[in-house]
Amino acid sequence: MQIKYTLPILAVAGFLFAAYTVVNSNKPIPVAAAVAPPSSAPFKSFIAGAGIVEPKSRNISIGTPLPGIVKTLVVKVGDKVKAGAPLFYLDDRDTRAELAVKLADLAKAKADVGIEKASLVDTKTLSNLAEAITDRRAISSEELLKRRNALLISTAKLDSAKALVQQAEAALADTQTTLARLVIEAPIDGEVLQVNIRPGEFAQAGALTTPLLVLGNMDQLHVRVDIDENDAWRFAKNSMAVAFLRGNRNFKADLTLAYVEPFVVPKKSLTGDSTERVDTRVLQALYSFERNQLPVYVGQQMDVFIEAKDSSDNGGAPL
Amino acid sequence: MDSSSFAVRCRNVIKVYDTGSQKVTALNGINLEIALGELMMLVGPSGCGKTTLISIIAGILDQDDGYCEVFGEDLLNMSIQRKLNFRARNIGFVFQAFNLLPALNAAENVSIPLIINGMKRAEAERKAATLLEQVGLGARVTALPSELSGGQQQRVAIARALVHSPRLIVCDEPTSSLDHETGHRVMALLKDVALHKDRALVIVTHDARIFDFADRIAKMDDGCIVEVKGATNRNLSFHQPTRSKR
């Protein structure tokens, strides 16, 4: 008799448990929320691009005309410098030694001029004496000729000694110029953004991957926006643009176009890795913005949206 | 005698079983009349056609030829549904192997004919219990067939055959699986409870010990009735109920 009820009750229980399992085990998986709300374009149709903040002057990688050991560094990161202010000094000991030699050379040359001048006076006196003798028999014509020639030679020697002085002066000036080139000066008014050289280090001349110093004018910042060449045709110079700070979309700034780089360049990865990863080319547009609108630093990335005409009508051609 | 006084009238009933390879004539021109209030026994060797005959009489088998009417109804030409209803109402069955439903208790088994006739279960079981009491099984109403002895089972079967007051009761070897004394008691019960003036009993048997209970005995052989013993007068065959010894 029990079996009459046991099995149906078990069956009902089984079915209910199955139904419970079905309902329970198929609950949707929780969705991980975004840590920071992603920025989205305020325009209906737009071009999106990554922007990198840079000073208006662009970043000046300071180089040195001469290679050498850095003697002293007179600026540090963040220093504001005037144009012409020294930035760092290279080791100048050998140039200074050379300068001393050149100075001595000059003194010698000047002394030589005195000797020549004295010798000229001597030959002139002798020549004048001979010329003053009116009796031709009192002096042989040979003697007279000799004295005249000696005067001519002395005059020429004095000229030569003077030329040597000029030469020594020029050599001195050259060394002084070299000395001046060992002092690296700021080319513009600006701010020291990066210092990659310390006293005692060897500063290489030429274009370097890591600049010795980076200088920039921070009074006005630009954001350089990479626009994919595929999207470049949609770009219009007078369209609106907005930049969002990464990590917090509440920080945004309206952009004004400064200029467009006329030359389309290969895109560099903006992740900081020097290896170029991408073989596409980008149109770079530079926008200026009010610096006080954003707590932004040079070199920071921003999400930029530029309004564009609706492309859905004529549909961008597939690759 | 008018037809209404007969429970069963058979005229020249023929039944041939076609087993494919050969044809076996089970009934070869049976002529039999069973009067109301009569207890008719069909005897004969096995294979003589007794079972076929009562199957036709009970309406569960159709004859191939001849005419058979039960209570004036020609079963052969009846619609299936009518025939079912006829059987449900008028025929009671008692079987050699009792054929009780093993899963049902005594009262439920007995109530089946009533249920088939459309009675509600509770009422049918109440009536069945009353009848079981009459056949002396008042204490075993809820017993399963497996818990009952052979004689008790056959009494349940008899109660089942009687419960819906059928007018014809067919019994197939009702005593053959019972011992002598039990068989006697069952027969006594049958005659006592089942038989009265509006009802006929047909009993197929070859148990000679119970021949005494018959009003008439029809002896069959090879599909024919070879001899009918006993009086044909139904008045003579009307029995006063006798007490069964238990």
Place this chain on the structure above:
Amino acid sequence: MNTLVRCQFSLHDKLKLSLAIRELKTMNHIAIKMLMGDKGKYLGIVMGLTFASLIMTQQPAIFLGLMSRSYSFISDVGLPDIWVMDAKVQFIDDIKPLQDTELYRVRGISGVKWAMPMYKGLLKARLVDGTFQTCNVVGLDDATLIGGPPVMLEGKLADLRRSDGIIVDIDGATDKLGKPSPIPGGKTIPLKVGDSLELNDHRAIIVGIAKVTRTFQSQPVIYTTYSRAKSYAPKERKLLSFVLVKAKPGQDLTELTRRIRAATGLAAYTQKEFMSLTYEYFMHNTGIPINFGISVLLGFIVGAAIAGQTFYNSTLENLRQFGVLKAMGTSNWILLRMILLQAVLVGTIGYGLGVGLTAIFGYSMRHSILAFKFTWELLLFSGTGVSLICIFAALISIIKVIRLEPAIVFKG
């Protein structure tokens, strides 16, 4: 007397219908009793159907579980609506990287609320003991960290911003990436926050432990930022695996995917489409569906055989009883209904027990590596299967009973 009998009959005929209905109701009781009377057979039938129903839910549930793992990564990254990838990508692990600029092109399509990069790739992690383990490294957008793990057990997603930070999934941390036990053969020591790994010769510090849905390959999953993932990844020209896109509110997704496809030439799928793409790939390119199809079919056949056979046998053994009922005047129609009732009863019970057992199985395995996904479709599926078995079993029994000559009741 004859007229009286005739009268009774006609009256009876008129009551036939109502009687038949009442008869049916009470005969049901007899049918149930007949069914449950033989406990052995009854149990046999129920067990057969339970088995069939169990196999027909448990096996497909494992199958579905396994298949759902193929796209579990996509469903875990719940935030984006659309996935943009190379046009030739066939499924989630089929990474064909894009150029970084594609991200901005996708961003520039109208209707896009935002678009974020995602790196996904297999990288070798070197463990403390020097062994190597291939890991699924996922790089999330540096600023927003969109696409992160669904559940953080330790640490916060934002901790990824710490230098060299990575987040490891709990299964990987405890098992495949675990530190070897000091006792030889002992259990591995799970990785904790603050432990370090070596990813492609780069240092990586664990800043969080996450819970993710298991993937098909069951490799440890490591989350980090996109740029860090790029530095971990071997140098390649293209590293952007996916662009995750969120549509603007009210934007029709199909329309947007069409627009992205047209504008960029890339493939764009909604989350659902990408899931089904991955699912279809596994369906068509692995033997898994066939294997499970066969075991489900076997379950069906065996269940049908056991249950059908037992049911039919029990009908055969009850044939005499049906004969008695038939002789007593029960119509074929009612007998048919009785058998159907029996079949429905055992079917329902077997079904209930079977799905219950499956549910218990799934419940007890919920923390194990076993894939298991029990859906309401499976309930329907096995229900249909069990119904078919019952109908089949009932049908052959019914044919037998309808053909039954009531005259057999007189046969010894």
